Amino acid sequence: MQRQVFLQSLIQWGWIYAISRLGWSAESQKSKTVNAWWQGHQALATALRQAETDPMMWQDAVQTLCQDIDLAELLRLLDFEHLYAQQQLPKQGSKIFRVQTEAFGAQTVRLAPKIFANAKGTAVVPHVHNQMVSAHLILAGRFHVRTFDRQFSEETHGHVLLKPHMDRILGPGDVLTMSDDRHNGHWLVAQSERAFTLDIALTELPFSKPYANPGNAYSMIFVDPTGPLSAQGWIEAPILDYEIAMARFGGSQ
Numbered sequence: 001m002q003r004q005v006f007l008q009s010l011i012q013w014g015w016i017y018a019i020s021r022l023g024w025s026a027e028s029q030k031s032k033t034v035n036a037w038w039q040g041h042q043a044l045a046t047a048l049r050q051a052e053t054d055p056m057m058w059q060d061a062v063q064t065l066c067q068d069i070d071l072a073e074l075l076r077l078l079d080f081e082h083l084y085a086q087q088q089l090p091k092q093g094s095k096i097f098r099v100q101t102e103a104f105g106a107q108t109v110r111l112a113p114k115i116f117a118n119a120k121g122t123a124v125v126p127h128v129h130n131q132m133v134s135a136h137l138i139l140a141g142r143f144h145v146r147t148f149d150r151q152f153s154e155e156t157h158g159h160v161l162l163k164p165h166m167d168r169i170l171g172p173g174d175v176l177t178m179s180d181d182r183h184n185g186h187w188l189v190a191q192s193e194r195a196f197t198l199d200i201a202l203t204e205l206p207f208s209k210p211y212a213n214p215g216n217a218y219s220m221i222f223v224d225p226t227g228p229l230s231a232q233g234w235i236e237a238p239i240l241d242y243e244i245a246m247a248r249f250g251g252s253q
């Protein structure tokens with residue numbers, strides 16, 4: 001899709017978006033209200049579902065959109081103070097909360113954001129996705145985030161091919177995105193007593209990679225990305241059952 005057409009589709013939604021790739025200044029868009037952020041997500045979701053933009057443009061736009069949000073307002077609308085005080089977080093993996101979005105404004109496209117809450121040392125275990133895009137906005141705490149690019153064309157049944165991309169500590173306001181085309185794999189380990197991310201995902205997108213390995217009901221494939229790098233920088237990562245992934249990576253990392 002031509003970028004001008006893409007922009008027009010956003011303007012039709014009453015939302016003019018500063019896409020840094022186009023050379024516009026993002027500074028004037030700082031502290032974007034939650035309603036504008038929410039409308040932006042819906043415009044981008046619509047554009048992607050209708051193939052009016054591509055996955056990597058969606059990632060770039062969502063990255064900037066999330067970086068510009070008024071995080072304090074978002075936390076207030078999420079009643080985050082109450083959520084943060086939840087006493088019981090699992091010793092392995094995440095506690096997942098569905099987000100009620102009425103306070104964000106009108107919804108014309110069904111988005112179902114979730115909050116992942118992790119106690120220190122527990123993980124959003126390493127996984128990849130098929131036919132999906134998602135963005136994780138860190139709400140509180142710190143995560144050790146590792147992301148991976150994925151080579152679909154030479155994938156074999158039972159393994160995925162991954163190339164390490166990011167290996168960083170991320171904190172409040174930081175964003176990571178994924179798609180089939182870029183940074184498809186991710187793995188988040190909580191580094192603070194509690195760490196929370198807001199996940200907005202779009203599934204069952206009309207992408208057409210050679211999918212040698214099916215995803216689960218959430219388009220997820222759990223993997224072990226800790227194997228050796230090939231000379232070309234790739235890891236042949238075995239696919240894991242959920243229980244094994246959780247036992248190996250879910251806690252005490």
Ligand SMILES: [Fe+2]
Nearest residue numbers: 127129134186
């Ligand atoms: Fe994911």
